[in-house]
Structures are given as structure tokens and as C-alpha cells.
Amino acid sequence: MSIVEIRDLSFSYRKDGEEKVVLDKLNIDIEDESFVAVIGQNGSGKSTFAKHLNAILLPMGGRVVVCGINTKNEKELFALRKNAGMVFQNPDNQIVATTVEEDVAFGLENLGIEYEEMHKRVKEALIAVNMYDLRKRAPHLLSGGQKQRVAIAGILAMEPRCIIFDEPTAMLDPVGRREVMDTIIRLNKEKHITVIMITHHMDEVVCASRVIVLNKGKIEMDASPREVFKNVEKLKELGLDAPQSVLLLHALKDAGFDVEANALTPEECAEEILACLKKREVQK
Amino acid sequence: MIRDITIGQYYSTDSVIHRMDPRTKILWAIFYMVILFVIDSAAMYFAVLVFTFVMVYSSHVPFKFMLRGLKPIMIIVVITALLNLFTTQGETVLFTVGKLNVTLEGLVLSVKMALRIVLLIVGTSLLTLTTSPTVLSGGLEVLLSPLKKMGVPISVFVMMISIALRFIPTLLEETDKIIKAQTSRGADFENGNILKRVKAMVPILIPLFVSSFRRADELATAMECRCYNCDGERTSYRRYRFTKNDLYALIALIVLCAVLIVIKVVQ
Numbered sequence: 001m002s003i004v005e006i007r008d009l010s011f012s013y014r015k016d017g018e019e020k021v022v023l024d025k026l027n028i029d030i031e032d033e034s035f036v037a038v039i040g041q042n043g044s045g046k047s048t049f050a051k052h053l054n055a056i057l058l059p060m061g062g063r064v065v066v067c068g069i070n071t072k073n074e075k076e077l078f079a080l081r082k083n084a085g086m087v088f089q090n091p092d093n094q095i096v097a098t099t100v101e102e103d104v105a106f107g108l109e110n111l112g113i114e115y116e117e118m119h120k121r122v123k124e125a126l127i128a129v130n131m132y133d134l135r136k137r138a139p140h141l142l143s144g145g146q147k148q149r150v151a152i153a154g155i156l157a158m159e160p161r162c163i164i165f166d167e168p169t170a171m172l173d174p175v176g177r178r179e180v181m182d183t184i185i186r187l188n189k190e191k192h193i194t195v196i197m198i199t200h201h202m203d204e205v206v207c208a209s210r211v212i213v214l215n216k217g218k219i220e221m222d223a224s225p226r227e228v229f230k231n232v233e234k235l236k237e238l239g240l241d242a243p244q245s246v247l248l249l250h251a252l253k254d255a256g257f258d259v260e261a262n263a264l265t266p267e268e269c270a271e272e273i274l275a276c277l278k279k280r281e282v283q284k
Numbered sequence: 285m286i287r288d289i290t291i292g293q294y295y296s297t298d299s300v301i302h303r304m305d306p307r308t309k310i311l312w313a314i315f316y317m318v319i320l321f322v323i324d325s326a327a328m329y330f331a332v333l334v335f336t337f338v339m340v341y342s343s344h345v346p347f348k349f350m351l352r353g354l355k356p357i358m359i360i361v362v363i364t365a366l367l368n369l370f371t372t373q374g375e376t377v378l379f380t381v382g383k384l385n386v387t388l389e390g391l392v393l394s395v396k397m398a399l400r401i402v403l404l405i406v407g408t409s410l411l412t413l414t415t416s417p418t419v420l421s422g423g424l425e426v427l428l429s430p431l432k433k434m435g436v437p438i439s440v441f442v443m444m445i446s447i448a449l450r451f452i453p454t455l456l457e458e459t460d461k462i463i464k465a466q467t468s469r470g471a472d473f474e475n476g477n478i479l480k481r482v483k484a485m486v487p488i489l490i491p492l493f494v495s496s497f498r499r500a501d502e503l504a505t506a507m508e509c510r511c512y513n514c515d516g517e518r519t520s521y522r523r524y525r526f527t528k529n530d531l532y533a534l535i536a537l538i539v540l541c542a543v544l545i546v547i548k549v550v551q
């Protein structure tokens with residue numbers, strides 16, 4: 001069953017009297033419980049696409065149906081946003097309250113959840129992102145990764161079916177990135193929440209089961225990470241990169257080594273190189 | 285100097301007063317202010333003084349901390365005292381300075397006024413020192429909630445206050461960063477006359493404003509994503525409950541009033 005159904009989605013901005021097309025007749029279906037990465041150059045329309053998924057922006061053409069709710073249906077707006085949460089790039093600008101636990105409760109307060117239920121859910125959400133011990137902290141005393149996990153907990157407490165992440169690790173250091181990525185992967189695997197993640201880090205794309213490549217508001221590629229990264233030339237044309245392990249294997253292949261350039265993770269890459277070296281030993 | 289002002293600051297520790305319900309404390313502070321303006325005799329002042337002393341003691345806020353907070357106010361206290369001292373007309377002239385007579389009545393009045401201001405500051409800062417800003421605004425919301433029926437958007441005001449409180453440290457941090465960035469580009473904030481220094485502030489304020497607007501925009505979107513609706517009925521994560529402590533505070537207040545009435549009657 002698909003949780004997101006997009007038909008002929010078009011969107012444009014009007015600037016200086018000129019019409020600038022940002023999204024051009026997109027058609028996308030996203031499976032329930034899947035992990036989808038969205039990549040593309042700066043200005044390719046990724047954030048605009050994301051904002052259509054929970055009715056921050058409304059389509060100019062076509063329609064967007066998320067969790068069975070058309071985003072144009074104003075009566076179901078809160079039901080839609082409860083089910084499709086969104087986490088943004090800058091953790092500082094999405095934390096509302098003066099303590100961690102109160103911030104996680106913010107969405108629940110808005111939904112009118114009762115006192116006992118609210119405390120239960122806040123606790124569960126904080127435990128799920130490993131922030132329960134710091135629940136009394138003021139947000140400005142947290143690290144970037146911790147703040148971002150608080151933001152995730154705030155969405156998680158609303159018990160969404162799907163969470164959209166717009167470059168959630170872009171402002172974090174490597175440790176914070178790891179923490180946040182681990183949390184996202186766990187939510188997908190253990191809580192069965194559909195994840196749609198926009199990112200510029202190709203190493204993070206590897207975690208997804210499907211990659212959508214946007215270019216100038218159109219879908220350029222839509223396949224598994226392995227398929228997408230086979231085509232390094234095309235990615236380069238689109239101004240995109242590939243994971244380092246893929247690039248390394250491609251370079252080795254070009255230099256005449258007998259390797260298959262379809263490893264994604266550093267582990268797979270190491271195995272591939274090892275296998276190649278062994279073959280050489282045997283030949284000698 | 286700015287750091288010395290303790291009014292509005294929160295002193296985080298645990299005490300009977302910290303644990304009291306914010307509503308009790310707010311009502312209490314209002315009552316206290318009224319009392320300060322009603323009392324007139326020395327005995328009454330003494331009673332309130334003792335009472336305030338006991339409150340400060342049981343709040344576990346160090347006296348030193350309290351006194352430091354009084355420092356910036358001292359100028360006002362001294363000026364008020366001097367004005368009262370020299371301008372009050374009276375019968376028993378103590379001594380004359382130039383053309384001004386210092387009377388006994390003037391002396392008494394100036395001491396009273398000084399004491400009144402000091403007590404006012406101590407009493408009200410005790411409220412903010414023992415109540416975290418969020419709890420305080422939450423308590424205010426509950427107390428003012430009858431006004432909601434008249435169409436006053438209390439929840440929106442409280443939300444604005446709490447967001448402002450949330451972003452003060454963030455913006456201070458950012459200001460610091462901008463100052464460092466501009467200094468490294470050769471901006472000079474320390475030298476020159478006042479006009480020059482004010483002008484030097486412009487390259488700090490403009491980036492700060494621009495980034496604040498961007499923050500506000502992003503925050504609004506994030507709040508919308510979490511179903512915020514300013515007209516909607518919201519529930520609250522905190523629950524305010526009257527406890528034994530509140531009862532004691534109320535009893536203390538009644539005792540204070542009783543003592544004051546007795547003094548008044550006896551006189």
C-alpha cells in the first residue's frame with residue numbers, strides 16, 4: 001500500500017513577473033514503511049517537494065494524497081500533519097519550549113491530548129531518541145545532534161506514520177550526524193515509520209531502500225541506491241556525488257583493476273578490493 | 285552592571301518557596317505590594333520586615349545574591365530618600381542646610397520611603413527568583429484565563445513570552461558570534477565617542493535582525509507542522525496543583541495581615 005500518492009504535481013514561483021517552474025508534473029508513489037532518500041542539486045526543488053507532503057505548500061497543479069488525505073482538504077489538515085511529521089535542517093529554529101520535555105509535549109498540547117497520555121507519550125518519545133536523561137535541560141545547552149533528536153522526539157510523540165526529514169544532518173558535526181542517522185534508521189526499522197529524507201550526504205543515501213533524484217523539478221532517476229550509484233557519470237552530470245567507496249572502486253576500475261563498482265558501504269568496498277587482490281595472487 | 289540586576293532572574297535551587305504553586309506566588313506578590321502601600325507605622329514596618337526576612341531565608345536564595353540585586357536600585361532609593369528629606373514640611377526642625385530645613389517628619393518619611401522601595405524590590409524579585417519563567421508564564425495564563433472569555437488572547441501572549449524567553453540565549457550567542465566576526469574584519473566597538481560607538485553597532489544589528497526574521501519564519505513553519513493553532517483549545521503538559529506548601533503560604537499571609545491589623549488597632 002502506498003502512503004504517499006503524488007499525481008502530476010506542479011508548482012512555480014512568480015518572480016519579477018517571470019514564472020519559475022520549481023516542480024514539473026511529478027508522479028511519485030511511496031510504499032508504507034519504506035525509507036526513501038531524495039537527492040538533487042541546490043535549487044532542484046527538494047524542499048519545495050517536501051513542503052507539499054504536509055500541506056505547508058499546496059499544489060498549483062495535480063494532487064498530493066498522504067495517508068489517504070488530500071492535502072487540499074482543509075478539514076483534515078491537523079490529521080494530515082499529525083500523520084506526516086516534518087524535521088528541518090536547523091535544530092535551533094524548530095524547538096519552541098524552554099525545556100526538552102516541554103518541547104516534546106508541544107505538538108501533543110496542540111492536539112489536545114490528555115495529561116496522563118501526554119506524559120506517557122513524551123517519556124516514550126524521549127526514550128526512543130535516547131534523550132530521556134536530559135529531559136529537564138534547556139535547549140540552548142544541548143549539542144546540535146541532541147537538539148535534532150529532541151526535534152525528532154517532538155514529532156515522534158505525535159505518533160506519525162511518516163516523517164519527512166529536510167537535510168536533518170546538514171548543520172551537525174560527524175558525531176551528531178551519526179546519532180541522528182542511527183535514530184532515523186531505528187525509527188524506520190523498529191517503529192515501522194515511513195522515512196522520506198532529503199540529503200546532500202551520499203553516505204546517508206546508502207541507508208535508504210530507494211533513491212529519488214530530482215533535477216530542475218523533474219525526476220531524473222528513481223531506483224535502489226545500488227542502481228543509482230552504478231551511474232556515476234550521470235550523477236556527475238547532475239552535479240551530484242557518489243559515496244566515497246563507489247568513487248574509489250570506479251577509480252580502480254578505470255585504472256585497469258578487475259573490480260565490480262557496485263559496493264555501497266566501506267565494508268563492501270573493502271571486500272571487493274580484497275577479492276581483487278586475491279585473484280591477482282592466484283594469477284601470479 | 286547588567287549582570288547585577290537580579291529582577292527577573294531565576295535562582296535555581298530547591299526550597300519550600302520554589303515548590304509552591306506559581307498562582308499562589310503571584311497572588312502573594314500582589315498582596316504583598318498592596319500591604320507595602322497600606323502600612324504606615326514603625327511597628328507595621330517592622331512586622332513586614334521580619335516577615336520578608338523569613339521568606340528570603342526560607343527561599344534558600346543567598347542574602348548576598350539578593351543584596352547584589354539591590355545595588356543598581358540604590359541610586360533610586362538614595363535620590364528618593366534625599367528628596368523626601370529636604371522637601372518635607374514639618375514642625376520640628378532638626379537642622380538647616382542653606383535654605384533647606386531638615387525636619388523630623390522629613391527624616392521619618394524618607395526612611396519609610398527607602399524601606400518601602402527596598403522591600404518592594406526584594407519581595408517581587410523573590411517571585412521571579414524562585415519561579416522559572418515558563419512556570420511563571422504558565423501560572424499567569426491560568427490566573428488570567430477568565431479574560432479569555434472576554435476575547436483577550438491570553439494563550440497567544442503567553443506563547444509569545446515563552447518563545448521570547450526560549451530565544452534569548454540563542455540570540456545572545458548569535459550576537460556574540462556576529463561581534464567576533466565583525467571584529468575580525470576590523471570593526472572597532474571600543475574606541476571613539478558615543479556617536480561613533482553607536483554607529484559601530486549597526487553592522488551588528490542588521491545581520492541580527494535579518495537572521496531573526498529568518499528564524500521566526502522557520503519557527504512558524506515548524507510550529508505549523510506540529511499542529512499549532514493559536515485559536516485552538518490546547519491542553520497543558522504542566523498541571524498546577526495546590527499543595528500543603530500553598531496552604532502554609534496562605535496561612536502565613538493571613539497571619540501577617542492579622543498582625544498588621546492588631547498593630548493598627550492597638551495604636
Ligand SMILES: Nc1ncnc2c1ncn2[C@@H]1O[C@H](COP(=O)(O)OP(=O)(O)OP(=O)(O)O)[C@@H](O)[C@H]1O
Nearest residue numbers: 013014015022040041042043044045046047048049
Ligand atoms: N519563497 C520563494 N520565492 C521564490 N522562489 C523560491 C522561493 N523558495 C524557493 N524558491 C526557488 O525555488 C527553487 C527550488 O527551491 P528549493 O528550496 O525547493 O530547492 P532545494 O532543492 O531544497 O535546494 P537546497 O538543496 O539548496 O535546499 C529555487 O530555485 C529557489 O530559488
Ligand SMILES: [Mg+2]
Nearest residue numbers: 046047048166
Ligand atoms: Mg532545501
